[in-house]
Amino acid sequence: MSATFKALQVTQTPEQQFTQEVVNIGLDKLPPGDVLIRVHYSSLNYKDALSATGNRGVTRQFPHIPGIDAAGIVVNSNVPQFKPNDLVMVTGYDLGMNTWGGFAEYIRVPAEWVVPLPSDLTLQESMILGTAGLTAALSVNGLIQQEITPSLGEVLVTGSTGGVGSLAVSILAKLGYSVVAVTGKSKSHDFLKKLGAKLIINRSEIDEQTGKPLLKERWAGVIDTVGGNLLATAIKSTQYGGCVTACGLVAGANLTTTVYPFILRGVRLIGIDSVQCSMDKRLLIWSKLAAAWKPTYLDELVTTISLEQLPEKISEILQGNIQGRILVDLR
Numbered sequence: 001m002s003a004t005f006k007a008l009q010v011t012q013t014p015e016q017q018f019t020q021e022v023v024n025i026g027l028d029k030l031p032p033g034d035v036l037i038r039v040h041y042s043s044l045n046y047k048d049a050l051s052a053t054g055n056r057g058v059t060r061q062f063p064h065i066p067g068i069d070a071a072g073i074v075v076n077s078n079v080p081q082f083k084p085n086d087l088v089m090v091t092g093y094d095l096g097m098n099t100w101g102g103f104a105e106y107i108r109v110p111a112e113w114v115v116p117l118p119s120d121l122t123l124q125e126s127m128i129l130g131t132a133g134l135t136a137a138l139s140v141n142g143l144i145q146q147e148i149t150p151s152l153g154e155v156l157v158t159g160s161t162g163g164v165g166s167l168a169v170s171i172l173a174k175l176g177y178s179v180v181a182v183t184g185k186s187k188s189h190d191f192l193k194k195l196g197a198k199l200i201i202n203r204s205e206i207d208e209q210t211g212k213p214l215l216k217e218r219w220a221g222v223i224d225t226v227g228g229n230l231l232a233t234a235i236k237s238t239q240y241g242g243c244v245t246a247c248g249l250v251a252g253a254n255l256t257t258t259v260y261p262f263i264l265r266g267v268r269l270i271g272i273d274s275v276q277c278s279m280d281k282r283l284l285i286w287s288k289l290a291a292a293w294k295p296t297y298l299d300e301l302v303t304t305i306s307l308e309q310l311p312e313k314i315s316e317i318l319q320g321n322i323q324g325r326i327l328v329d330l331r
């Protein structure tokens with residue numbers, strides 16, 4: 001084992017700019033923790049781009065190594081539940097936020113954050129899914145728990161070509177739902193059809209500006225990954241007794257709505273969090289993702305890059321221009 005490791009480091013300049021550079025760092029600089037992991041794969045999520053560009057809501061201390069996802073092999077551990085050579089993954093908690101994260105050949109983390117790799121997933125597959133997959137699956141699980149079955153009608157997915165969105169489309173289609181995918185990308189219709197979307201609509205079609213409190217009932221369920229006015233419009237168009245999940249904010253953190261969809265149509269709005277989600281629930285959802293919920297077309301979803309290519313992709317994800325998932329190969 002070398003005494004240094006390669007990582008994408010974000011540094012704050014005296015002019016309050018944030019620079020991203022691949023550097024070699026001493027292993028002794030890793031934070032304290034129970035389990036040292038040789039990272040084989042990480043992935044790029046929207047939150048990583050916020051961290052890498054100095055968003056204080058995500059990361060307060062620099063120099064920093066982003067990366068909220070990591071999968072790899074245990075090198076050493078001071079807890080009995082993990083042993084050298086175990087295949088493991090870590091998503092969420094404080095990884096990549098204020099704890100150095102997965103855009104590095106090594107991470108050291110508390111044992112409570114570590115998930116044993118399910119036997120039916122490879123390390124590579126676990127990171128094609130990553131936080132985005134966990135979040136998409138938690139959203140689907142939220143609809144199922146609210147008894148939204150495929151026979152009730154169409155399910156809308158917003159931000160559908162993004163990480164969470166494309167995986168939500170894939171899982172819903174695999175489970176037999178009729179998926180309507182909303183996208184801002186006119187060139188991605190074939191991609192969404194391949195993942196299983198029955199219908200693809202442009203963002204402008206569900207970006208209602210009239211301020212009406214209710215719209216024609218359409219969706220049995222909604223998986224929203226963008227927030228803002230698209231979420232507000234989706235709530236107004238949800239059928240009697242339908243359910244909407246909310247996990248993201250790329251279109252805005254504000255939600256302007258009335259109580260009418262909730263009190264006249266019994267619509268339910270459910271928040272989704274993958275970061276602090278309990279370990280029991282995580283293990284349950286990952287076991288589904290490794291089996292019946294595993295997306296059929298994982299290969300179609302992924303673009304594999306190196307650490308050196310991350311800065312370019314970070315800039316693309318901030319502009320909403322990523323299709324599917326970005327896998328970072330650190331082997």
Ligand code: NDP
Pocket residue numbers: 044045046047131132135158159160161162163164165182183184185203225226230246247248249250251272273274275317318319320321322323324
């Ligand atoms: P991506 O960038 O991969 O996907 C976001 C997609 O949203 C884009 O690809 C685009 O898809 C669409 N989009 C982008 N900008 C806008 C806009 N201004 N208006 C409407 N749609 C837009 O991000 P992720 O999938 O990684 O994350 C999506 C969101 O979910 C983020 O806000 C992220 O922070 C959040 N998140 C939350 C988690 C949680 O635990 N609550 C966990 C993971 C993510 P298209 O062009 O197809 O419309």
